[in-house]
Amino acid sequence: MASHRIEESALSDFGHIPYAVPHMIHPPTTTFTNQEGSAFDFGELEEAIVLQAVNETKQPLYTGRPAATLEMFPSWPMRFHHTIRGSSKSGEESTDSGSAVHTLSSRGEGSRLEPESPVGRKTDSSSDHRVIDQMHHFQLPQQIDMASGSDSPRTGMSQAQPVAKTTSEKRRGAGSNSERMLDAKTLRRLAQNREAAKKSRIRKKAYVQQLESSRIRLSQLEQDLQRARSQGFFVGGGGGAGGNISSGAAIFDMEYARWLDDDHRHMSEIRTALHAHLLDGDLRVILDGYIAHYDEIFRLKGEAAKSDVFHLITGMWTTPAERCFLWMGGFRPSELIKMLTAQLDPLTEQQLMGIYSLQRSTEQAEEALSQGLEQLQQSLTDTLASGSVNDSMHQMAVALGKLTNLEGFVRQADNLRQQTLHQLHRVLTVRQAARCFLVIGEYYGRLRALSSLWASRPRETLIGDDISCQTTTDLQMVQSSQNHFSNF
Amino acid sequence: MHYQAESYGNYYASTVRQSAAVDPLERVVRLASGSAVVIFSLSTCCMCHAVKRLFCGMGVNPTVYELDLDPRGKEIERALMRLLGGGSSVPVVFIGGKLVGAMDRVMASHINGTLVPLLKEAGALWL
Numbered sequence: 282m283a284s285h286r287i288e289e290s291a292l293s294d295f296g297h298i299p300y301a302v303p304h305m306i307h308p309p310t311t312t313f314t315n316q317e318g319s320a321f322d323f324g325e326l327e328e329a330i331v332l333q334a335v336n337e338t339k340q341p342l343y344t345g346r347p348a349a350t351l352e353m354f355p356s357w358p359m360r361f362h363h364t365i366r367g368s369s370k371s372g373e374e375s376t377d378s379g380s381a382v383h384t385l386s387s388r389g390e391g392s393r394l395e396p397e398s399p400v401g402r403k404t405d406s407s408s409d410h411r412v413i414d415q416m417h418h419f420q421l422p423q424q425i426d427m428a429s430g431s432d433s434p435r436t437g438m439s440q441a442q443p444v445a446k447t448t449s450e451k452r453r454g455a456g457s458n459s460e461r462m463l464d465a466k467t468l469r470r471l472a473q474n475r476e477a478a479k480k481s482r483i484r485k486k487a488y489v490q491q492l493e494s495s496r497i498r499l500s501q502l503e504q505d506l507q508r509a510r511s512q513g514f515f516v517g518g519g520g521g522a523g524g525n526i527s528s529g530a531a532i533f534d535m536e537y538a539r540w541l542d543d544d545h546r547h548m549s550e551i552r553t554a555l556h557a558h559l560l561d562g563d564l565r566v567i568l569d570g571y572i573a574h575y576d577e578i579f580r581l582k583g584e585a586a587k588s589d590v591f592h593l594i595t596g597m598w599t600t601p602a603e604r605c606f607l608w609m610g611g612f613r614p615s616e617l618i619k620m621l622t623a624q625l626d627p628l629t630e631q632q633l634m635g636i637y638s639l640q641r642s643t644e645q646a647e648e649a650l651s652q653g654l655e656q657l658q659q660s661l662t663d664t665l666a667s668g669s670v671n672d673s674m675h676q677m678a679v680a681l682g683k684l685t686n687l688e689g690f691v692r693q694a695d696n697l698r699q700q701t702l703h704q705l706h707r708v709l710t711v712r713q714a715a716r717c718f719l720v721i722g723e724y725y726g727r728l729r730a731l732s733s734l735w736a737s738r739p740r741e742t743l744i745g746d747d748i749s750c751q752t753t754t755d756l757q758m759v760q761s762s763q764n765h766f767s768n769f
Numbered sequence: 770m771h772y773q774a775e776s777y778g779n780y781y782a783s784t785v786r787q788s789a790a791v792d793p794l795e796r797v798v799r800l801a802s803g804s805a806v807v808i809f810s811l812s813t814c815c816m817c818h819a820v821k822r823l824f825c826g827m828g829v830n831p832t833v834y835e836l837d838l839d840p841r842g843k844e845i846e847r848a849l850m851r852l853l854g855g856g857s858s859v860p861v862v863f864i865g866g867k868l869v870g871a872m873d874r875v876m877a878s879h880i881n882g883t884l885v886p887l888l889k890e891a892g893a894l895w896l
Contacts, residue, residue, distance in 0.1 A: 645826050649823035690816070693816070704880050
């Protein structure tokens, strides 16, 4: 990553600087991810900064490579109130700390740092404040990125503002009685930071190890799947790597992932076709291809329902947010129509009628299927609840027979979804239909993204947090980011 | 919705020899032409329950034949399976004496808007 490369080069420039910082920087490992919070020895760095403030001399570092200094401390916490405003702007622009710097310098010049802007303003001991300000600008974009909690409350965004005032005062205090004595409070704080940094390192290590083992497990699973496919779906107890997913389900998940990639491709094609204002005839061809693409997923789901209906009906193939809206193993067609009517604005009278009657008929069909499923559930409950001990085998056989009807319901629900999409295609003009399918695709893309974001949202963690708790969160995030599932 | 499980008895007295020799498919056709909307069903089948609810939800009053309650229901089931080309025998829907099909065809025709006109034409649905 850019930030790491810059850090490495910064290291090499530090030979002539008379403080203890360089040897404390850990060179970044290949498995490091931004998401694990500060990789740097926070404690030592702060110590160095304090020492620097104590020295109060203009360092050649600033005139030469202020940028390098800044890049060295990318995880410096947000401290100053006024920097938050500015960095929220830069935060929007990118998540790379390298380019955050260039927004910071408020020029558009690539990712090279401008020596002039920070340096020009530095004339006195308040220069170190500037340095810290600019480090904060780094901190914000990274914080947005970061999946895990911070290693200390001081790096937590939520605590940036209240902390900012007090630490800025402390800093000025340290600067003014620079003459030196690092007071007890500061010393304690530095010690705490060192502790936090150590904990952060440990957590990072555990997380990385878990990632590596998951990677190995994943490749094993994929190999098993390949083998299973070539052998004609021989079920070997759920896969060699101890996965608790049936082979039919795993195969469907893989096919669905491929379908999602195809979907993305189709959508880009439609988007460019719309922007290029293609002739209706050409657009129709593209759209027909997209409808066939949807038909494909319904066909795949039909196959999957034969081998593992529970995987479909419980929504395990989808992302959590989509699972929330799950109806009979997929999306609810009437909800889709409702969502679309707001987006599809200029419609003729006839089209509006068509859409409303489609909504009504999907609602009626959904209601009928739901009631049928309810009756199945009731019947199953009765079977399992009744029956004597002697009769249990027979009872189970009856229950199993009833369960086979589940496949029929999932099939009918998918049939309903498929018919709804076809009817939409019929009611709308070619251009409207193209826009409509784009809206559908984007909507579900966002829902899937929501699931990923939710899983990776920053949580409040205390210093004494459990390592396993932290890494579980991170692992969930990894899994869900690979899990762009669930659409139909 | 009215069930016609025992109504074959009405024909029995007058057409004993005829009904004994009647081909099940012919029976199906005859029964189907007897009402505007005819559903062949099994009392234990949940999908049949769903299709019944669909019609009732639309305000239609279908005639339902529960084949498991009919002494010759098995023959009719087999005939229906042959008619539909395999799969399950029920539910099967006839409207205005014409075959609509199993659940998937019924749903598809409802979604694409052809079911309601068919029902109106058969006199099963008024606006």
